[in-house]
Amino acid sequence: MSEALELGSGTRKISELIVRVPLASCTLAAGASKVLESIEKALGKLGLEARVKKTGCMGLCYLDPWIELESRGLPPTIYANVKPEQAEGIIRRYVEGDLSGALAVRSEASGFKGVPTLNSLPEWRLQVRYVSRNCGFIDPESIEDYLRTGGYSGLKKALKLGREEVIEIVRKSGLRGRGGAGFPTWYKWRVAYEQRSDVKYVICNGDEGDPGAFMNRLLAESDPHRVLEGLIIAGYAIGASRGYIFVRAEKPLMADRLEVAVRQARDYGFLGEKILGTDFSFDVEVYRSAGAFVCGEETALIAAIEGRSRPRQRPPYPATSGLWGKPTVINNVETLAHVATIFQTGLDEFTKYGTERSKGTKMFCVTGSVRKTGVYEVPIGTKIRTLVYELAGGPPDGRSVKAVQVGGPSGGCIPADLLDLELDYETLQSYGAIMGSGGLVVIDNTNCMVDVAKYFITFTLAESCGKCLPCRVGVKVLGDILEKVASGTATLEDLELLRELGESIMRSSLCALGGTAPNPVLSTLRYFKNEYEEHVVMRRCPAKVCSRLVTYEIDPARCRGCGQCAKNCPVSAISGQPGKAFKIDTSRCTKCGQCLIICPFGAVVKG
Amino acid sequence: MYYEQSRTYLRTPQSGAVLDPRRYLSVVDRVICKYGADRSKLINMLQEIQREFQHLPRQALEMLSVKLGISLSEIINVATFYHQFRLEPVGVYVIQVCFGTTCYLKGSSEIYESMRKVLGLRERENTARDGTITIEKARCFGCCSLAPVIMVTSSDGSERYVHGRLNVSEGKRVVLDYRSKALMKLKGLKNE
Numbered sequence A: 001m002s003e004a005l006e007l008g009s010g011t012r013k014i015s016e017l018i019v020r021v022p023l024a025s026c027t028l029a030a031g032a033s034k035v036l037e038s039i040e041k042a043l044g045k046l047g048l049e050a051r052v053k054k055t056g057c058m059g060l061c062y063l064d065p066w067i068e069l070e071s072r073g074l075p076p077t078i079y080a081n082v083k084p085e086q087a088e089g090i091i092r093r094y095v096e097g098d099l100s101g102a103l104a105v106r107s108e109a110s111g112f113k114g115v116p117t118l119n120s121l122p123e124w125r126l127q128v129r130y131v132s133r134n135c136g137f138i139d140p141e142s143i144e145d146y147l148r149t150g151g152y153s154g155l156k157k158a159l160k161l162g163r164e165e166v167i168e169i170v171r172k173s174g175l176r177g178r179g180g181a182g183f184p185t186w187y188k189w190r191v192a193y194e195q196r197s198d199v200k201y202v203i204c205n206g207d208e209g210d211p212g213a214f215m216n217r218l219l220a221e222s223d224p225h226r227v228l229e230g231l232i233i234a235g236y237a238i239g240a241s242r243g244y245i246f247v248r249a250e251k252p253l254m255a256d257r258l259e260v261a262v263r264q265a266r267d268y269g270f271l272g273e274k275i276l277g278t279d280f281s282f283d284v285e286v287y288r289s290a291g292a293f294v295c296g297e298e299t300a301l302i303a304a305i306e307g308r309s310r311p312r313q314r315p316p317y318p319a320t321s322g323l324w325g326k327p328t329v330i331n332n333v334e335t336l337a338h339v340a341t342i343f344q345t346g347l348d349e350f351t352k353y354g355t356e357r358s359k360g361t362k363m364f365c366v367t368g369s370v371r372k373t374g375v376y377e378v379p380i381g382t383k384i385r386t387l388v389y390e391l392a393g394g395p396p397d398g399r400s401v402k403a404v405q406v407g408g409p410s411g412g413c414i415p416a417d418l419l420d421l422e423l424d425y426e427t428l429q430s431y432g433a434i435m436g437s438g439g440l441v442v443i444d445n446t447n448c449m450v451d452v453a454k455y456f457i458t459f460t461l462a463e464s465c466g467k468c469l470p471c472r473v474g475v476k477v478l479g480d481i482l483e484k485v486a487s488g489t490a491t492l493e494d495l496e497l498l499r500e501l502g503e504s505i506m507r508s509s510l511c512a513l514g515g516t517a518p519n520p521v522l523s524t525l526r527y528f529k530n531e532y533e534e535h536v537v538m539r540r541c542p543a544k545v546c547s548r549l550v551t552y553e554i555d556p557a558r559c560r561g562c563g564q565c566a567k568n569c570p571v572s573a574i575s576g577q578p579g580k581a582f583k584i585d586t587s588r589c590t591k592c593g594q595c596l597i598i599c600p601f602g603a604v605v606k607g
Numbered sequence B: 001m002y003y004e005q006s007r008t009y010l011r012t013p014q015s016g017a018v019l020d021p022r023r024y025l026s027v028v029d030r031v032i033c034k035y036g037a038d039r040s041k042l043i044n045m046l047q048e049i050q051r052e053f054q055h056l057p058r059q060a061l062e063m064l065s066v067k068l069g070i071s072l073s074e075i076i077n078v079a080t081f082y083h084q085f086r087l088e089p090v091g092v093y094v095i096q097v098c099f100g101t102t103c104y105l106k107g108s109s110e111i112y113e114s115m116r117k118v119l120g121l122r123e124r125e126n127t128a129r130d131g132t133i134t135i136e137k138a139r140c141f142g143c144c145s146l147a148p149v150i151m152v153t154s155s156d157g158s159e160r161y162v163h164g165r166l167n168v169s170e171g172k173r174v175v176l177d178y179r180s181k182a183l184m185k186l187k188g189l190k191n192e
């Protein structure tokens, strides 16, 4: 019997049992709240006293929902993909010292009773948990938890320094913006600091509109005080009196947690009048955006807070004339979390990672065709291959990686043979992608590159604000040409036009939305020209995605003769007798794909 | 393309039930009381009006435009620019199918189409004719690791569910589940 068990003298009570349950958007979607309920029930039933700690998410999303048990005499133990009905058994066995079914133990030393340590898993070992150190470990709604991990010590240090010294430290760190362009953080701060103005603002950009990227959400939901601390330091550095945290409506939990953090920070005197006895006064408001992709762009973001819409021409840059015409610094969520951590842990801890030109670590989301989807924090300069294969476990059986899409709708596709490229701002740019917010979507052999390009163009077109012509009309025309390619009616000249038009849209758009919109098209054209040409010349979609270019057949082995397909076929191309396999008349078929969607047995196949 | 949407909206008559004008007026008044007749708070005001009616009724926007002294088209401009705002009434449950990159690549468009099919939606129709379910495309919810993902919200905002790791047949089942739930709710309303 373990030491912890004896504490409860007879009634098998363990007073030192801690159960961690992650409550973040992702784990909740995977059913964490039901698991929490069942844990509470199980504890009651087993007569165990325990502290149930609601934490954020540690980023290993493929384990969702996971739980962690900790008790004296036993290593903290993580269980993955927990179903509500399993909770009781897991807890009962754990307190008896039986760790079967566990994923890993969180201990420095060796494994325990055959359960490996978390560190022996490559997806954990290869990470450098710098800004994400607390994610999944502390209670995001408890400022005490944050303080215990050294929280707000960065702010205290910064407030003892002069404003210029703070900016100098950020310059020395070499920190570059994590929101997209990799702009040196200190430089913006310096410009805003030098402006003579009675009022200045700092804004935390938590819009995170890139589909496929959710590191900001995860960070702010799991360790909101870190972001807030960074924002207060930024406010102090430039001499601002007010800060905003900009969060979109689709991410309500992120906004809620940040609001709780702001309230707690006020109570502790980290916000408000004369912070920590200095003459620096500063307050923060969480702004819930009504949501539009372009709002992530600085001038559109400012317009939204002012109650308007649409971006404007730059210069003037926000650092000289931003919100309400006042000097404004805008930084990304992760950038600010880095600022706080740099001030907490010192420069060396930060600068020892990364490359010559880009210091530190970055959180990357790896999703799509990989086994272990998740958010991984690695040093800048890590190879794409390492992230995709070693951390995320590569594609599932039978699939092969075709490309990795980096940087969202403004980014591009890196083909499989270039996966040894290092993830840093300059390298990616020279290969036609961008770092963006750090979303990597792994594309496999079942995906069509023309379709991927079409998808992104449809996305940007829907998000184009319509203010400038190149973006409003140019992107539409790009979409029309891609539609022609996908339906097999394009010519080789169209491919040339695609490239030329894309390049001129990039040169002439008002804001960076249009300025980067053609990237997904240009990069797929560059690396997957063959696939485009196959669509044009052979009128064939090798991945069998473009519905106009595939043929539809009914697999007689799977067809049960229900006749649904025939009933729904708009051109009556399907015939057959009830109970027997139906048939598609390919000469009449318009390839609309309705039968594929309607068939309850998956008997319609693409050929 | 939102600018086309705003043009059609201004040209076509309002759909959906029209309430007593005093209802709209009281909400608009309350909102203006809260934020002041301040143009810069327009987005917050629209958010509040939508919370009340689950969409932005034409009548309420017209009243707002008079009270704020700005044109209706300016309000529509803002309302159509941001995704959160709806100009059409919705069903008891709103099912949003994620069309973010990861979900799209994992087949969310087939799930979307099959859900529409189950409800018998015609082109340009997003809400089932029995008023139970609205189906929308959405952008990334930030749960891409569970792709494909749908989010279901009750139109009164009291319930929110996220379903991940879906496929076409499960998608169809989910729609039918929510439809029967919605029908029960509607029946309950009638009986009251």
Ligand SMILES: Cc1cc2nc3c(=O)[nH]c(=O)nc-3n(C[C@H](O)[C@H](O)[C@H](O)COP(=O)(O)O)c2cc1C
Binding pocket: A176, A177, A178, A179, A180, A181, A182, A183, A185, A205, A206, A207, A208, A209, A210, A293, A294, A295, A296, A297, A298, A330, A331, A332, A333, A335, A336, A437, A511, A512, A513
């Ligand atoms: C269309 C568009 C969308 C953007 N979306 C975001 C976003 O969601 N989050 C973000 O931090 N930056 C986004 N940016 C970049 C911001 O304009 C800005 O560069 C960034 O917030 C600056 O912060 P940083 O220097 O800390 O990276 C976007 C830019 C463009 C052009």
Ligand code: FES
Binding pocket: A211, A212, A213, B098, B099, B100, B101, B102, B103, B104, B139, B140, B141, B142, B143, B144, B145, B147, B148, B149
């Ligand atoms: S792409 Fe669907 S949740 Fe992100």
